[in-house]
Amino acid sequence: MKNRILFIYNPLAGKSKIKTWLSSIVECFGRGNYEVVIYATKGKKDAKNIVIDCLKRESYDLVVCSGGDGTLNEVISGIMESDKKPVIGYLPSGTTNDFAYNLKLPKSLPKAAEVVLHGEVFPCDIGVINGKYFTYTAAFGLFTDASYETSQAQKNTLGRMAYILEGIKRLPNWKAYQIEIHYGERIIKDNFIYGMVTNSVSVGGFRGIAGKDVLLDDGLFEGIFVKMPQNVIEFQAVINDLLKGNLNSDHIYYFPIKNITLICEEKVPWSIDGEYGGEYNTIEIENLHKAISIVRGAD
Numbered sequence: 001m002k003n004r005i006l007f008i009y010n011p012l013a014g015k016s017k018i019k020t021w022l023s024s025i026v027e028c029f030g031r032g033n034y035e036v037v038i039y040a041t042k043g044k045k046d047a048k049n050i051v052i053d054c055l056k057r058e059s060y061d062l063v064v065c066s067g068g069d070g071t072l073n074e075v076i077s078g079i080m081e082s083d084k085k086p087v088i089g090y091l092p093s094g095t096t097n098d099f100a101y102n103l104k105l106p107k108s109l110p111k112a113a114e115v116v117l118h119g120e121v122f123p124c125d126i127g128v129i130n131g132k133y134f135t136y137t138a139a140f141g142l143f144t145d146a147s148y149e150t151s152q153a154q155k156n157t158l159g160r161m162a163y164i165l166e167g168i169k170r171l172p173n174w175k176a177y178q179i180e181i182h183y184g185e186r187i188i189k190d191n192f193i194y195g196m197v198t199n200s201v202s203v204g205g206f207r208g209i210a211g212k213d214v215l216l217d218d219g220l221f222e223g224i225f226v227k228m229p230q231n232v233i234e235f236q237a238v239i240n241d242l243l244k245g246n247l248n249s250d251h252i253y254y255f256p257i258k259n260i261t262l263i264c265e266e267k268v269p270w271s272i273d274g275e276y277g278g279e280y281n282t283i284e285i286e287n288l289h290k291a292i293s294i295v296r297g298a299d
């Protein structure tokens with residue numbers, strides 16, 4: 001009997017790059033002796049629902065998705081909510097593809113399809129934030145709403161520049177949240193303009209933003225929380241430190257996280273893997289150690 005691939009792609013992700021390569025990808029899977037079941041997503045949550053539905057009815061050896069970090073999040077969430085846990089393959093075709101950078105995947109989609117068939121399967125940590133899964137980042141504050149409020153049309157025209165322009169528009173309106181952070185035995189109370197819990201060397205296309213110690217399977221996330229600057233010069237210095245991954249700054253709390261709770265009197269909007277994740281007073285985040293199996297490329 002042939003091995004089976006469930007292949008889900010977002011036809012609008014990035015600049016609809018997938019449409020050029022669809023046939024080459026299916027041919028590649030065919031050469032690998034796989035039977036391929038294909039779905040194009042039609043909107044939000046579609047990828048997640050397809051995974052849950054298909055895995056309920058049948059068995060697949062691989063679930064492969066093509067799209068950006070949002071589509072990957074939905075596929076992983078679908079697998080996390082299913083009883084079956086097939087290996088995940090990823091063909092990055094989104095705008096920034098942050099998580100793909102961790103997986104050392106080629107930019108060429110047919111080459112990434114070869115990696116899906118012949119790469120290394122490795123167990124990867126996944127995050128859960130108030131019951132929702134995340135692959136590589138959960139964040140609040142400065143710029144984070146740009147990640148989900150930038151329109152697909154803008155992204156399709158300008159690529160990653162669309163996110164940067166949306167981010168710049170928000171610069172004059174930075175806001176601080178008074179938050180109590182509980183992790184391990186420690187409690188931190190401060191005013192924060194930005195916070196991120198991440199498992200990625202790249203966030204928003206900025207490489208090295210989470211420091212040099214990122215491992216996807218160590219059971220730990222990197223936590224980065226930026227205190228409110230006192231003036232514009234301090235603000236500029238903090239942004240520079242953050243974007244350069246200079247995290248040993250007096251303005252930044254930076255520490256490893258297994259579990260964390262954040263409490264704020266006002267509701268804080270969160271971005272989860274670059275999509276809108278809801279607004280909360282209390283946030284609980286946990287690292288689910290080696291919860292999924294995903295294919296990665298070689299160095």
Ligand SMILES: Nc1ncnc2c1ncn2[C@@H]1O[C@H](COP(=O)(O)OP(=O)(O)OP(=O)(O)O)[C@@H](O)[C@H]1O
Binds near residue numbers: 067098274
């Ligand atoms: N046919 C569709 N029409 C509109 N939205 C879709 C469609 N298919 C999927 N989506 C939604 O679009 C969102 C963003 O998609 P995705 O992450 O794949 O691409 P992207 O935004 O271009 O890439 P990136 O996340 O790297 O910026 C996802 O949350 C997904 O649910």
